[in-house]
Amino acid sequence: MKTLVIAEHNGENLSAATLSVIDAAKKLGRDIDLLVASNSSSNVLEEAKVVEGVSTILDFSHEKFENEIAEDIAACVVSVKDSYDFFLASSSTSGKNNLPRAAALLDIQQISEVTEILDDKTFKKPIYAGSCIATVQSTQEKNALTIRTTSFEKTGTSGGSASVETKDVPDSNSRKSDFVKNELTVSDRPELTAADIVVSGGRGMQNGENFALLEAVATKLNAAVGASRAAVDSGFVPNDYQVGQTGKSVAPNLYIAVGISGAIQHLAGMKDSKTIVAINKDEEAPIFKVADYGLVADLFEALPDLESKL
Protein backbone atom coordinates (compact mmCIF):
# COMPACT_ATOMS: atom_id res chain seq x y z
CA MET A 1 0.00 0.00 0.00
CA LYS A 2 1.06 3.56 -0.70
CA THR A 3 0.47 7.09 0.54
CA LEU A 4 -1.51 9.54 -1.57
CA VAL A 5 -0.81 13.25 -1.13
CA ILE A 6 -3.33 15.70 -2.57
CA ALA A 7 -1.34 18.50 -4.20
CA GLU A 8 -2.32 22.11 -3.73
CA HIS A 9 -1.40 24.71 -6.30
CA ASN A 10 -2.47 28.03 -7.74
CA GLY A 11 -2.55 26.83 -11.34
CA GLU A 12 1.13 27.59 -11.82
CA ASN A 13 3.13 26.53 -8.80
CA LEU A 14 2.89 23.78 -6.26
CA SER A 15 2.19 25.30 -2.84
CA ALA A 16 4.80 25.25 -0.10
CA ALA A 17 2.20 23.47 2.06
CA THR A 18 2.31 20.46 -0.26
CA LEU A 19 6.10 20.25 0.14
CA SER A 20 5.58 19.96 3.90
CA VAL A 21 2.89 17.32 3.49
CA ILE A 22 5.29 15.25 1.36
CA ASP A 23 7.90 15.60 4.12
CA ALA A 24 5.32 14.31 6.63
CA ALA A 25 4.37 11.50 4.24
CA LYS A 26 7.97 10.24 4.22
CA LYS A 27 7.60 9.40 7.91
CA LEU A 28 4.93 6.83 7.01
CA GLY A 29 7.54 4.74 5.16
CA ARG A 30 5.49 4.06 2.06
CA ASP A 31 5.84 5.05 -1.57
CA ILE A 32 4.36 8.49 -2.05
CA ASP A 33 2.11 9.37 -4.97
CA LEU A 34 0.94 12.90 -5.67
CA LEU A 35 -2.57 13.61 -6.91
CA VAL A 36 -2.49 16.67 -9.16
CA ALA A 37 -5.85 17.91 -10.39
CA SER A 38 -5.13 20.81 -12.70
CA ASN A 39 -6.04 22.54 -15.90
CA SER A 40 -4.10 20.78 -18.66
CA SER A 41 -2.33 23.99 -19.66
CA SER A 42 -0.83 24.30 -16.22
CA ASN A 43 2.84 24.19 -15.30
CA VAL A 44 2.21 22.36 -12.03
CA LEU A 45 2.93 18.90 -13.43
CA GLU A 46 6.40 19.93 -14.58
CA GLU A 47 7.16 21.25 -11.13
CA ALA A 48 5.68 18.22 -9.37
CA LYS A 49 7.72 15.72 -11.40
CA VAL A 50 11.04 16.83 -9.91
CA VAL A 51 9.90 17.18 -6.30
CA GLU A 52 11.98 14.98 -4.08
CA GLY A 53 10.36 11.86 -2.63
CA VAL A 54 7.46 11.36 -5.04
CA SER A 55 7.13 8.06 -6.95
CA THR A 56 4.21 8.72 -9.26
CA ILE A 57 2.13 11.73 -10.20
CA LEU A 58 -1.54 10.96 -10.72
CA ASP A 59 -2.39 13.44 -13.43
CA PHE A 60 -6.04 14.48 -13.41
CA SER A 61 -6.14 17.08 -16.16
CA HIS A 62 -9.31 18.95 -17.02
CA GLU A 63 -10.28 22.55 -17.55
CA LYS A 64 -12.75 22.34 -14.67
CA PHE A 65 -9.76 22.18 -12.31
CA GLU A 66 -9.02 25.81 -13.12
CA ASN A 67 -11.00 26.21 -9.91
CA GLU A 68 -11.10 23.67 -7.17
CA ILE A 69 -14.44 22.25 -6.03
CA ALA A 70 -14.42 19.82 -3.08
CA GLU A 71 -16.89 17.46 -4.77
CA ASP A 72 -14.54 17.04 -7.75
CA ILE A 73 -11.38 16.53 -5.71
CA ALA A 74 -13.12 13.99 -3.45
CA ALA A 75 -14.29 12.09 -6.56
CA CYS A 76 -10.69 11.93 -7.87
CA VAL A 77 -9.48 10.54 -4.52
CA VAL A 78 -12.24 7.94 -4.41
CA SER A 79 -11.45 6.83 -7.98
CA VAL A 80 -7.94 5.69 -6.96
CA LYS A 81 -8.66 4.59 -3.39
CA ASP A 82 -7.73 0.92 -3.73
CA SER A 83 -3.97 1.49 -4.05
CA TYR A 84 -3.63 3.59 -0.91
CA ASP A 85 -3.89 3.24 2.82
CA PHE A 86 -2.98 6.86 3.58
CA PHE A 87 -4.59 10.01 2.22
CA LEU A 88 -2.85 13.25 3.13
CA ALA A 89 -3.55 16.93 2.60
CA SER A 90 -2.37 20.07 4.33
CA SER A 91 -4.48 21.82 6.94
CA SER A 92 -4.94 24.82 4.65
CA THR A 93 -8.47 25.90 3.75
CA SER A 94 -8.13 23.74 0.65
CA GLY A 95 -7.16 20.57 2.52
CA LYS A 96 -9.75 21.24 5.21
CA ASN A 97 -12.42 21.61 2.56
CA ASN A 98 -11.50 18.58 0.43
CA LEU A 99 -10.13 15.82 2.61
CA PRO A 100 -13.05 15.30 5.06
CA ARG A 101 -15.39 14.93 2.09
CA ALA A 102 -13.17 12.24 0.59
CA ALA A 103 -12.63 10.58 3.99
CA ALA A 104 -16.38 10.27 4.63
CA LEU A 105 -16.88 8.67 1.22
CA LEU A 106 -14.18 6.14 2.17
CA ASP A 107 -15.69 5.65 5.66
CA ILE A 108 -12.52 6.96 7.31
CA GLN A 109 -12.45 8.98 10.52
CA GLN A 110 -9.93 11.65 9.52
CA ILE A 111 -7.29 12.94 11.93
CA SER A 112 -6.88 16.72 11.58
CA GLU A 113 -3.90 19.03 12.10
CA VAL A 114 -1.33 16.30 12.71
CA THR A 115 1.86 17.79 14.21
CA GLU A 116 3.80 14.58 14.77
CA ILE A 117 3.75 11.08 13.27
CA LEU A 118 4.83 8.58 15.94
CA ASP A 119 4.11 5.47 13.87
CA ASP A 120 1.67 4.63 11.11
CA LYS A 121 -1.27 4.45 13.53
CA THR A 122 -0.26 6.97 16.18
CA PHE A 123 -0.25 10.74 15.82
CA LYS A 124 -0.07 13.92 17.85
CA LYS A 125 -2.40 16.83 17.26
CA PRO A 126 -3.35 20.00 19.13
CA ILE A 127 -6.83 20.26 20.61
CA TYR A 128 -8.68 23.08 22.42
CA ALA A 129 -6.85 25.77 20.45
CA GLY A 130 -3.50 24.24 21.27
CA SER A 131 -4.12 24.29 25.04
CA CYS A 132 -3.57 20.54 24.99
CA ILE A 133 -1.77 18.06 22.76
CA ALA A 134 -3.54 14.75 22.16
CA THR A 135 -1.80 11.53 21.17
CA VAL A 136 -4.34 9.56 19.19
CA GLN A 137 -4.29 6.08 17.72
CA SER A 138 -6.30 4.92 14.76
CA THR A 139 -7.88 1.48 14.65
CA GLN A 140 -8.54 1.86 10.92
CA GLU A 141 -6.75 0.12 8.07
CA LYS A 142 -6.93 3.23 5.94
CA ASN A 143 -6.28 6.69 7.31
CA ALA A 144 -6.72 10.29 6.26
CA LEU A 145 -4.58 13.01 7.81
CA THR A 146 -4.42 16.74 7.42
CA ILE A 147 -0.94 17.96 8.21
CA ARG A 148 -0.08 21.06 10.26
CA THR A 149 2.59 22.19 7.82
CA THR A 150 4.51 24.33 10.30
CA SER A 151 5.43 21.17 12.23
CA PHE A 152 7.28 19.61 9.29
CA GLU A 153 10.15 20.52 6.97
CA LYS A 154 9.65 21.03 3.25
CA THR A 155 10.76 18.35 0.82
CA GLY A 156 13.23 19.43 -1.87
CA THR A 157 11.92 20.97 -5.08
CA SER A 158 14.50 19.31 -7.30
CA GLY A 159 16.23 15.99 -7.88
CA GLY A 160 13.09 13.89 -8.04
CA SER A 161 12.04 11.90 -11.08
CA ALA A 162 8.43 10.89 -10.64
CA SER A 163 6.62 9.08 -13.42
CA VAL A 164 3.32 10.53 -14.60
CA GLU A 165 0.19 8.42 -14.84
CA THR A 166 -2.68 9.98 -16.74
CA LYS A 167 -5.95 9.33 -14.95
CA ASP A 168 -9.55 9.37 -16.13
CA VAL A 169 -11.24 12.40 -14.65
CA PRO A 170 -14.52 11.51 -12.91
CA ASP A 171 -17.41 13.45 -14.44
CA SER A 172 -19.14 16.24 -12.56
CA ASN A 173 -22.65 15.54 -13.88
CA SER A 174 -24.14 15.15 -10.43
CA ARG A 175 -22.29 18.12 -8.92
CA LYS A 176 -24.68 20.75 -7.59
CA SER A 177 -22.24 23.58 -6.99
CA ASP A 178 -20.37 25.93 -9.29
CA PHE A 179 -17.49 28.33 -8.99
CA VAL A 180 -18.58 31.97 -9.37
CA LYS A 181 -15.53 34.13 -8.64
CA ASN A 182 -12.36 34.68 -6.65
CA GLU A 183 -11.24 37.83 -4.92
CA LEU A 184 -7.68 37.03 -4.01
CA THR A 185 -5.52 39.37 -2.00
CA VAL A 186 -2.80 40.70 -4.25
CA SER A 187 0.45 41.39 -2.45
CA ASP A 188 4.15 41.66 -3.24
CA ARG A 189 4.91 40.29 0.18
CA PRO A 190 5.72 36.67 0.99
CA GLU A 191 2.73 34.46 1.74
CA LEU A 192 1.83 34.51 5.43
CA THR A 193 2.23 30.78 6.10
CA ALA A 194 5.50 30.55 4.13
CA ALA A 195 7.24 33.77 5.24
CA ASP A 196 10.51 33.77 7.21
CA ILE A 197 9.40 36.81 9.14
CA VAL A 198 5.85 37.81 10.11
CA VAL A 199 4.82 41.16 11.57
CA SER A 200 1.33 41.09 13.10
CA GLY A 201 -0.94 43.77 14.50
CA GLY A 202 -3.74 43.55 17.02
CA ARG A 203 -6.46 45.68 18.49
CA GLY A 204 -3.78 48.09 19.70
CA MET A 205 -3.32 49.25 16.10
CA GLN A 206 -6.64 51.10 16.59
CA ASN A 207 -7.60 51.20 12.91
CA GLY A 208 -6.77 49.91 9.45
CA GLU A 209 -4.83 53.02 8.37
CA ASN A 210 -2.34 52.50 11.19
CA PHE A 211 -1.38 49.16 9.66
CA ALA A 212 0.73 51.28 7.28
CA LEU A 213 3.20 51.57 10.19
CA LEU A 214 3.43 47.77 10.31
CA GLU A 215 3.66 47.50 6.56
CA ALA A 216 6.65 49.83 6.55
CA VAL A 217 8.50 47.61 9.02
CA ALA A 218 7.43 44.51 7.07
CA THR A 219 8.83 45.98 3.85
CA LYS A 220 12.21 46.54 5.47
CA LEU A 221 12.28 42.93 6.67
CA ASN A 222 10.67 41.36 3.58
CA ALA A 223 8.08 40.06 6.02
CA ALA A 224 4.45 39.01 5.67
CA VAL A 225 1.80 40.99 7.55
CA GLY A 226 -0.61 39.21 9.87
CA ALA A 227 -3.24 40.19 12.41
CA SER A 228 -5.02 38.95 15.50
CA ARG A 229 -8.67 37.98 15.40
CA ALA A 230 -9.49 41.17 17.31
CA ALA A 231 -7.99 43.27 14.51
CA VAL A 232 -9.89 41.30 11.88
CA ASP A 233 -13.15 41.42 13.85
CA SER A 234 -12.76 45.18 14.19
CA GLY A 235 -12.48 45.43 10.41
CA PHE A 236 -8.89 46.78 10.35
CA VAL A 237 -7.70 44.15 7.84
CA PRO A 238 -9.22 41.29 5.79
CA ASN A 239 -9.74 37.85 7.30
CA ASP A 240 -6.91 36.24 5.34
CA TYR A 241 -4.49 38.18 7.59
CA GLN A 242 -5.73 36.29 10.63
CA VAL A 243 -3.25 34.25 12.65
CA GLY A 244 -4.68 31.96 15.31
CA GLN A 245 -7.01 29.09 16.07
CA THR A 246 -9.62 30.26 13.60
CA GLY A 247 -7.13 31.68 11.12
CA LYS A 248 -3.73 30.52 9.93
CA SER A 249 -0.95 28.75 11.79
CA VAL A 250 2.48 30.23 11.22
CA ALA A 251 5.92 29.29 12.50
CA PRO A 252 8.39 31.77 11.00
CA ASN A 253 11.96 32.39 12.19
CA LEU A 254 10.81 35.72 13.58
CA TYR A 255 7.32 36.73 14.68
CA ILE A 256 6.76 40.31 15.76
CA ALA A 257 3.47 40.84 17.61
CA VAL A 258 2.49 44.48 17.85
CA GLY A 259 -0.43 45.67 19.96
CA ILE A 260 -1.53 42.08 20.45
CA SER A 261 -2.50 41.07 23.99
CA GLY A 262 -1.91 37.36 23.40
CA ALA A 263 -5.27 35.62 23.75
CA ILE A 264 -5.01 31.82 23.71
CA GLN A 265 -6.72 31.79 20.30
CA HIS A 266 -3.90 33.90 18.87
CA LEU A 267 -1.07 32.01 20.61
CA ALA A 268 -2.45 28.80 19.08
CA GLY A 269 -1.47 30.08 15.66
CA MET A 270 2.03 31.45 16.31
CA LYS A 271 3.68 30.02 19.41
CA ASP A 272 5.80 27.59 17.38
CA SER A 273 7.65 30.54 15.86
CA LYS A 274 11.40 30.37 16.46
CA THR A 275 11.87 33.86 17.87
CA ILE A 276 8.95 35.92 19.15
CA VAL A 277 9.02 39.67 19.75
CA ALA A 278 6.18 41.45 21.53
CA ILE A 279 5.63 45.19 21.47
CA ASN A 280 2.83 46.29 23.76
CA LYS A 281 2.28 49.20 26.11
CA ASP A 282 0.63 46.94 28.71
CA GLU A 283 3.45 45.17 30.51
CA GLU A 284 0.99 42.65 31.96
CA ALA A 285 -0.13 41.48 28.48
CA PRO A 286 0.03 37.66 28.26
CA ILE A 287 1.92 37.90 24.95
CA PHE A 288 5.07 38.72 26.98
CA LYS A 289 4.88 35.23 28.55
CA VAL A 290 5.74 33.64 25.20
CA ALA A 291 7.99 36.38 23.84
CA ASP A 292 11.76 35.98 23.64
CA TYR A 293 12.09 39.76 23.52
CA GLY A 294 9.49 42.07 24.99
CA LEU A 295 9.37 45.81 24.52
CA VAL A 296 6.95 47.73 26.70
CA ALA A 297 6.31 50.78 24.57
CA ASP A 298 3.76 52.82 22.68
CA LEU A 299 3.63 51.13 19.29
CA PHE A 300 3.03 54.45 17.53
CA GLU A 301 6.50 55.54 18.64
CA ALA A 302 8.19 52.13 18.52
CA LEU A 303 7.18 51.17 14.98
CA PRO A 304 8.60 54.25 13.15
CA ASP A 305 11.68 53.98 15.34
CA LEU A 306 12.07 50.29 14.45
CA GLU A 307 11.64 51.01 10.77
CA SER A 308 14.35 53.66 10.83
CA LYS A 309 16.81 51.35 12.61
CA LEU A 310 16.41 48.40 10.26
Next chain:
Amino acid sequence: MKILIPIKRVNDYNVKVRPNQANTDVDLSNVKMAMNPFCEIAVEEAIKLKEAGKADEIVVVTIGDDKHQEQLRTALALGADRALLVKTDKTLQPLDVAKTLAKVYEKESADLVIMGKVGIDGDHNQTGQMFAALTNLPQATFASEVEVNGNHVQVTREIDGGLETLSAEMPAVITTDLRLNEPRYASLPNIMKAKRKPLEELSLDELNVNVENKVTTLKVESPPERQEGVKVENVEQLVDKLKNEAKVI
Protein backbone atom coordinates in the same frame (compact mmCIF):
# COMPACT_ATOMS: atom_id res chain seq x y z
CA MET B 1 -37.77 26.93 3.16
CA LYS B 2 -36.63 24.81 6.07
CA ILE B 3 -33.21 25.14 7.70
CA LEU B 4 -31.55 22.46 9.80
CA ILE B 5 -28.89 23.67 12.24
CA PRO B 6 -26.69 21.06 13.95
CA ILE B 7 -25.06 22.58 17.05
CA LYS B 8 -22.41 21.46 19.52
CA ARG B 9 -21.99 21.90 23.26
CA VAL B 10 -18.37 22.79 24.07
CA ASN B 11 -16.33 24.58 26.71
CA ASP B 12 -16.87 28.33 26.97
CA TYR B 13 -14.30 29.85 24.61
CA ASN B 14 -12.78 32.00 27.37
CA VAL B 15 -11.82 28.97 29.43
CA LYS B 16 -8.35 27.54 29.10
CA VAL B 17 -8.83 23.78 29.13
CA ARG B 18 -6.16 21.61 30.75
CA PRO B 19 -5.35 17.89 30.76
CA ASN B 20 -6.64 15.81 33.66
CA GLN B 21 -4.26 14.48 36.33
CA ALA B 22 -3.89 11.09 34.69
CA ASN B 23 -3.24 12.69 31.29
CA THR B 24 -5.92 10.50 29.74
CA ASP B 25 -8.24 13.28 28.61
CA VAL B 26 -9.00 16.95 29.18
CA ASP B 27 -10.44 17.98 32.53
CA LEU B 28 -13.88 19.46 31.93
CA SER B 29 -15.17 19.16 35.51
CA ASN B 30 -16.18 22.65 36.68
CA VAL B 31 -15.62 24.09 33.20
CA LYS B 32 -18.40 26.38 32.00
CA MET B 33 -20.05 24.95 28.89
CA ALA B 34 -21.71 26.84 26.05
CA MET B 35 -22.81 26.61 22.45
CA ASN B 36 -19.80 26.43 20.10
CA PRO B 37 -19.22 30.01 18.82
CA PHE B 38 -19.38 28.93 15.17
CA CYS B 39 -22.72 27.21 15.84
CA GLU B 40 -24.06 30.48 17.30
CA ILE B 41 -23.15 32.09 13.98
CA ALA B 42 -25.06 29.32 12.15
CA VAL B 43 -28.14 29.90 14.31
CA GLU B 44 -27.92 33.66 13.73
CA GLU B 45 -27.69 33.21 9.96
CA ALA B 46 -30.80 31.04 9.95
CA ILE B 47 -32.71 33.59 12.02
CA LYS B 48 -31.67 36.36 9.64
CA LEU B 49 -32.92 34.30 6.68
CA LYS B 50 -36.22 33.79 8.49
CA GLU B 51 -36.52 37.48 9.31
CA ALA B 52 -35.85 38.27 5.64
CA GLY B 53 -38.79 36.06 4.70
CA LYS B 54 -36.55 33.47 3.00
CA ALA B 55 -37.01 30.71 5.57
CA ASP B 56 -40.13 29.39 7.32
CA GLU B 57 -38.81 26.93 9.82
CA ILE B 58 -35.58 26.52 11.78
CA VAL B 59 -34.84 23.16 13.41
CA VAL B 60 -31.80 22.76 15.68
CA VAL B 61 -30.30 19.40 16.48
CA THR B 62 -27.55 18.17 18.75
CA ILE B 63 -26.19 14.84 19.95
CA GLY B 64 -25.46 14.12 23.60
CA ASP B 65 -26.76 13.67 27.13
CA ASP B 66 -29.53 15.61 28.91
CA LYS B 67 -27.24 18.57 29.59
CA HIS B 68 -27.29 19.32 25.86
CA GLN B 69 -30.86 20.53 26.31
CA GLU B 70 -29.35 23.78 27.65
CA GLN B 71 -27.77 24.64 24.30
CA LEU B 72 -30.90 23.60 22.40
CA ARG B 73 -32.99 25.89 24.65
CA THR B 74 -30.50 28.69 23.96
CA ALA B 75 -31.00 28.22 20.22
CA LEU B 76 -34.78 28.18 20.72
CA ALA B 77 -34.55 31.40 22.72
CA LEU B 78 -32.55 32.98 19.91
CA GLY B 79 -35.27 32.12 17.40
CA ALA B 80 -35.18 28.48 16.33
CA ASP B 81 -38.65 26.90 16.09
CA ARG B 82 -38.03 23.43 17.39
CA ALA B 83 -35.24 21.24 18.65
CA LEU B 84 -34.10 17.64 18.37
CA LEU B 85 -31.84 15.90 20.87
CA VAL B 86 -30.26 12.65 19.74
CA LYS B 87 -29.74 11.28 23.20
CA THR B 88 -26.59 9.37 24.07
CA ASP B 89 -23.98 9.29 26.82
CA LYS B 90 -21.28 8.59 24.26
CA THR B 91 -19.05 11.25 22.77
CA LEU B 92 -19.13 10.84 19.01
CA GLN B 93 -16.28 11.56 16.60
CA PRO B 94 -16.97 13.66 13.47
CA LEU B 95 -17.64 10.73 11.10
CA ASP B 96 -20.19 9.26 13.52
CA VAL B 97 -21.70 12.70 14.08
CA ALA B 98 -22.01 13.13 10.30
CA LYS B 99 -23.65 9.70 9.98
CA THR B 100 -26.11 10.55 12.74
CA LEU B 101 -26.93 13.91 11.20
CA ALA B 102 -27.40 12.24 7.81
CA LYS B 103 -30.08 10.04 9.41
CA VAL B 104 -31.72 13.06 10.99
CA TYR B 105 -31.67 14.80 7.62
CA GLU B 106 -33.25 11.75 5.99
CA LYS B 107 -36.07 11.97 8.52
CA GLU B 108 -36.48 15.75 8.61
CA SER B 109 -35.19 16.93 5.22
CA ALA B 110 -34.24 20.57 4.84
CA ASP B 111 -33.37 23.05 2.11
CA LEU B 112 -30.30 24.34 3.89
CA VAL B 113 -28.11 22.77 6.54
CA ILE B 114 -25.95 25.40 8.24
CA MET B 115 -23.35 24.46 10.81
CA GLY B 116 -20.20 25.78 12.43
CA LYS B 117 -16.99 25.17 10.49
CA VAL B 118 -15.22 23.74 13.52
CA GLY B 119 -15.80 22.87 17.16
CA ILE B 120 -13.40 24.77 19.40
CA ASP B 121 -12.87 21.61 21.46
CA GLY B 122 -11.55 18.91 19.10
CA ASP B 123 -10.52 21.38 16.36
CA HIS B 124 -11.46 18.77 13.74
CA ASN B 125 -13.16 20.89 11.06
CA GLN B 126 -14.74 17.83 9.43
CA THR B 127 -18.40 17.32 10.26
CA GLY B 128 -19.99 19.63 7.67
CA GLN B 129 -17.89 18.29 4.81
CA MET B 130 -18.51 14.68 5.90
CA PHE B 131 -22.23 15.26 6.27
CA ALA B 132 -22.33 16.80 2.77
CA ALA B 133 -20.48 13.77 1.37
CA LEU B 134 -22.78 11.24 3.04
CA THR B 135 -25.94 13.03 1.91
CA ASN B 136 -24.46 13.76 -1.53
CA LEU B 137 -25.17 17.47 -1.07
CA PRO B 138 -23.05 20.36 -2.34
CA GLN B 139 -20.85 22.01 0.29
CA ALA B 140 -19.86 25.62 0.82
CA THR B 141 -17.49 25.77 3.76
CA PHE B 142 -16.10 28.72 5.76
CA ALA B 143 -18.87 31.10 4.70
CA SER B 144 -18.59 34.84 5.25
CA GLU B 145 -21.66 35.76 3.17
CA VAL B 146 -24.80 33.83 2.28
CA GLU B 147 -27.38 34.90 -0.25
CA VAL B 148 -30.44 32.83 -1.12
CA ASN B 149 -31.82 33.33 -4.64
CA GLY B 150 -34.68 31.04 -5.62
CA ASN B 151 -33.44 27.48 -5.41
CA HIS B 152 -29.78 28.49 -5.32
CA VAL B 153 -27.60 29.80 -2.56
CA GLN B 154 -24.54 31.93 -3.28
CA VAL B 155 -21.84 31.67 -0.66
CA THR B 156 -18.68 33.73 -0.23
CA ARG B 157 -15.99 31.60 1.37
CA GLU B 158 -12.96 32.61 3.42
CA ILE B 159 -9.98 30.88 1.81
CA ASP B 160 -6.27 31.25 2.53
CA GLY B 161 -5.65 33.57 -0.41
CA GLY B 162 -8.72 35.77 0.04
CA LEU B 163 -12.35 35.09 -0.87
CA GLU B 164 -14.06 32.61 -3.18
CA THR B 165 -17.69 32.65 -4.23
CA LEU B 166 -19.63 29.47 -5.00
CA SER B 167 -23.19 28.97 -6.13
CA ALA B 168 -24.94 25.80 -4.97
CA GLU B 169 -28.29 24.31 -5.80
CA MET B 170 -30.33 23.70 -2.67
CA PRO B 171 -30.50 21.58 -0.62
CA ALA B 172 -26.95 22.53 0.30
CA VAL B 173 -24.60 22.45 3.27
CA ILE B 174 -22.95 25.62 4.55
CA THR B 175 -20.33 25.87 7.29
CA THR B 176 -19.86 29.22 8.98
CA ASP B 177 -16.78 31.35 9.42
CA LEU B 178 -16.34 34.16 11.94
CA ARG B 179 -17.26 37.14 9.82
CA LEU B 180 -20.59 35.82 8.56
CA ASN B 181 -22.51 37.72 11.22
CA GLU B 182 -22.53 38.82 14.83
CA PRO B 183 -24.80 36.59 16.89
CA ARG B 184 -27.46 38.33 18.96
CA TYR B 185 -28.21 37.71 22.62
CA ALA B 186 -31.45 36.08 23.69
CA SER B 187 -33.92 38.40 25.41
CA LEU B 188 -35.50 37.37 28.71
CA PRO B 189 -39.04 37.06 27.28
CA ASN B 190 -37.65 34.87 24.49
CA ILE B 191 -35.80 32.71 27.01
CA MET B 192 -39.13 32.19 28.82
CA LYS B 193 -40.93 31.44 25.54
CA ALA B 194 -38.24 28.97 24.53
CA LYS B 195 -39.21 26.74 27.45
CA ARG B 196 -42.50 26.00 25.73
CA LYS B 197 -41.08 25.35 22.28
CA PRO B 198 -41.00 21.68 21.20
CA LEU B 199 -37.89 19.65 22.05
CA GLU B 200 -38.07 16.09 20.78
CA GLU B 201 -35.74 13.28 21.84
CA LEU B 202 -34.42 10.64 19.48
CA SER B 203 -32.07 7.73 20.09
CA LEU B 204 -29.14 6.45 18.07
CA ASP B 205 -30.95 3.09 17.94
CA GLU B 206 -34.05 4.45 16.32
CA LEU B 207 -31.88 6.32 13.82
CA ASN B 208 -30.04 3.06 13.23
CA VAL B 209 -26.60 4.57 13.83
CA ASN B 210 -23.75 2.34 14.89
CA VAL B 211 -21.18 4.44 16.76
CA GLU B 212 -17.70 3.26 15.89
CA ASN B 213 -15.31 5.97 17.17
CA LYS B 214 -12.43 4.63 15.16
CA VAL B 215 -9.76 6.81 16.72
CA THR B 216 -8.68 6.33 20.35
CA THR B 217 -7.08 8.99 22.53
CA LEU B 218 -4.00 7.55 24.26
CA LYS B 219 -2.78 10.64 26.04
CA VAL B 220 -3.56 14.32 26.56
CA GLU B 221 -0.78 16.63 27.75
CA SER B 222 0.02 20.30 28.03
CA PRO B 223 2.14 21.64 25.19
CA PRO B 224 5.78 22.36 26.01
CA GLU B 225 5.94 25.73 27.75
CA ARG B 226 7.91 28.47 26.06
CA GLN B 227 10.50 30.06 28.28
CA GLU B 228 9.63 33.64 29.03
CA GLY B 229 12.32 35.82 27.49
CA VAL B 230 13.75 39.16 28.44
CA LYS B 231 12.42 42.69 28.32
CA VAL B 232 14.43 45.11 26.26
CA GLU B 233 14.67 48.80 27.15
CA ASN B 234 14.24 50.31 23.72
CA VAL B 235 14.09 49.71 19.98
CA GLU B 236 17.84 49.99 19.61
CA GLN B 237 18.41 47.15 22.06
CA LEU B 238 15.74 45.08 20.35
CA VAL B 239 17.37 45.44 16.94
CA ASP B 240 20.74 44.58 18.48
CA LYS B 241 19.35 41.39 20.09
CA LEU B 242 17.64 40.32 16.87
CA LYS B 243 20.82 40.86 14.89
CA ASN B 244 23.48 39.57 17.24
CA GLU B 245 21.79 37.21 19.69
CA ALA B 246 18.87 35.60 17.86
CA LYS B 247 20.48 36.23 14.47
CA VAL B 248 17.11 36.37 12.73
CA ILE B 249 17.51 39.64 10.84
